[in-house]
Amino acid sequence: MLSLPPQIADLLEGGTRFKETTLQGYRSAWRDLLSWIRDNHEGRGFPDESNCEEEGPLPSPPLVADFLRDRMDLAWSTLTTRRQAIRYVYKECGEQDPFDHPDVEEVWNRIVGEKRRESEQRGKRLGRRKISPTDIIENGPNLLSANLPSGMAQNQGDIQYIPEEAAESEGLTPAVRTLIPEHTFDLSVLRDRAILLLIATTTQPRKSLVGIDLEDIQPQAEEGGPTRIVMYDPDGDPTCVVRLESSSEVRYCPNRAVAAWILAADLESGPLFRPFNPRGGIRGGRIRPQTLNLVTKRWAEKAGFDPGDWSVTKLREHE
Numbered sequence: 001m002l003s004l005p006p007q008i009a010d011l012l013e014g015g016t017r018f019k020e021t022t023l024q025g026y027r028s029a030w031r032d033l034l035s036w037i038r039d040n041h042e043g044r045g046f047p048d049e050s051n052c053e054e055e056g057p058l059p060s061p062p063l064v065a066d067f068l069r070d071r072m073d074l075a076w077s078t079l080t081t082r083r084q085a086i087r088y089v090y091k092e093c094g095e096q097d098p099f100d101h102p103d104v105e106e107v108w109n110r111i112v113g114e115k116r117r118e119s120e121q122r123g124k125r126l127g128r129r130k131i132s133p134t135d136i137i138e139n140g141p142n143l144l145s146a147n148l149p150s151g152m153a154q155n156q157g158d159i160q161y162i163p164e165e166a167a168e169s170e171g172l173t174p175a176v177r178t179l180i181p182e183h184t185f186d187l188s189v190l191r192d193r194a195i196l197l198l199i200a201t202t203t204q205p206r207k208s209l210v211g212i213d214l215e216d217i218q219p220q221a222e223e224g225g226p227t228r229i230v231m232y233d234p235d236g237d238p239t240c241v242v243r244l245e246s247s248s249e250v251r252y253c254p255n256r257a258v259a260a261w262i263l264a265a266d267l268e269s270g271p272l273f274r275p276f277n278p279r280g281g282i283r284g285g286r287i288r289p290q291t292l293n294l295v296t297k298r299w300a301e302k303a304g305f306d307p308g309d310w311s312v313t314k315l316r317e318h319e
Contacts, residue, residue, distance in 0.1 A: 004030055011092050012085075029085035033059065036067050040290075058090060061101030068107045070290060073275035073283070076115045083108070115277070131263060133185035138250055140259030141227055145219035147263060159218070159230055162238050166226075167201035168245040169252035176200050176315060179296075179303045183251050187264060188276060192295050194261040195273060197254040199292060200315045202242055204231055206289035212272040214262070220255075227255050 004012065004027065012027045037059060059067075064086060071079065087097055098104050131143060172180075180196055181189050198209055208231050218228040227244040247253035262272070271286035296315050297307035 004034070007093065008089055011089055025081045026085035026088065029082045030089065032071075032082070033064075033067055033086065036070065037063065040066070040070070058093060058095055059098075061098040062103050064098045065101070065103035065107045068104065068111065070288060072107075072111055072114065073287065073291065075278040077278065079111060079115075114283075133264075136263045137183050137185060137190075137256065137260045140263050141220050141225075141244075141246065141255050142223055143263060144217075144227065144259045148214065148217070148219060148268065159228065159238070159241050162230070162241045164228075164241045164243050165202060165204075166243050166245055167198065167254045169197070169201060169247045169249065169254060172200055172252060173317065175305070177252060179299050179305065179310070179315070180252060181299055181302070183257075183260070185264065187280065187282065190257070190261045190264050191273065191276075192299060193251075194254075194257040195292060195295050196299060196315065197252065197257045198242075199296065199312050201254050203316070204240070204242065206292050206312060207234075208232070208239075209292065210271075210273055210287050210289050214267055214269050214272060217258075217262075217272070227259060229258075 003009070008030055009027075012023050012030070018026070068079075068082070071082065074082075083099065087099060090097055099108060131147075135143065180200075181193050183190075183193065195209075198204070202209075211232065212229055216230045216232070218230070220227050224246065226246070229242040229244065230238050231240045231242060233239050244255040244258055246255045250256055258272075261267075265274075265282055270284070273287045273291075275283045275285060275287050275291070277283055292312050296310050296312060300310035301307040
C-alpha cells in the first residue's frame with residue numbers, strides 16, 4: 001500500500017474533528033491521487049515520481065484537473081470524497097483551494113453536468129428485453145447480425161487483405177482462468193468479461209481496444225463462425241482484424257463474451273466499451289485506457305490474488 005507523505009499523513013490521522021471512517025476515505029483519496037501521479041506523471045507541478053511518498057509541494061492544480069478528468073467514471077459519492085479530501089489538505093497546508101483554479105473548475109463542472117444527466121436517465125428492465133439472458137450469453141454471436149443496424153458491419157471483401165489475429169482461449173493460464181468472472185447476466189460483469197478476454201487473447205494495445213466502435217465489428221458470416229473486429233491506428237488506417245473464435249467453454253469464449261455485452265447493453269453504434277453511472281446504467285462515452293488495468297486489478301482481487309501483481313501485461317502471460 002502506498003504510504004502518504006508525512007505532511008498529509010499527519011493531517012489525516014485520528015484525533016481530528018472527523019470520524020475515522022471519513023479519514024479512511026480521505027486517506028484512500030490521497031493514495032489514489034498519488035498513485036495516479038506516480039503512474040501518469042509528466043513532470044508538471046510535482047516532484048520526481050519516485051519521491052511521491054516524501055515531503056514536498058502539493059500537486060499543482062493542472063495535475064489535479066488531469067486526475068479528476070481521468071477519474072470521471074467513478075461514482076458520484078467517490079468523486080465528492082476525492083474533492084473533499086483534496087480541498088481539506090490544501091486548506092490545512094495554507095495553500096489556495098485548487099478547485100478555484102480554472103482548469104479544475106472546468107473539469108469539475110463537466111463532472112457535475114454529466115452526473116446530473118446520468119441521474120435523469122432510466123435503464124431498461126429485464127422483462128422488456130426481446131432476447132432471453134440465456135440466449136444472450138450462450139448464443140450471442142448467432143444473434144449479433146440481426147441486432148446490429150443494417151449496413152453497419154463491413155463486408156468480408158473490405159477486410160480480406162488486412163492481417164488477422166486469432167483471439168482464442170486455449171492458451172489461457174489457470175490463474176487467468178480463475179480471474180475471468182463467471183458468465184452472470186449482470187451488465188458490469190458482462191462488460192468486464194469481454195474486456196478481460198480481449199486483453200488476454202489478443203496483442204492489441206490498450207488504446208486500440210478502448211477505441212473499438214460498433215461500426216468496426218463484423219458479425220459471423222455463418223453459424224458457428226468467428227466475429228471479426230477491425231482495428232485502426234491513430235490515423236484511421238486499418239492495421240489488423242481480430243478474429244474472435246468460439247470456445248466450448250462459455251465462460252472463456254471471447255466470441256460469446258463480446259456478443260453478450262453488445263446484446264445485453266443494447267448497443268447499436270458508437271463505443272463498444274463504455275463506463276457506468278453510479279446506479280449501474282451505461283453512459284454514452286468511452287472508457288479510458290487506464291480502465292483496462294483497473295478492471296484487471298478489480299477482478300484479480302475478487303479472485304483472491306494481490307491486485308498489485310496484476311496488469312494488462314500480466315493478463316497476457318500465457319506461459
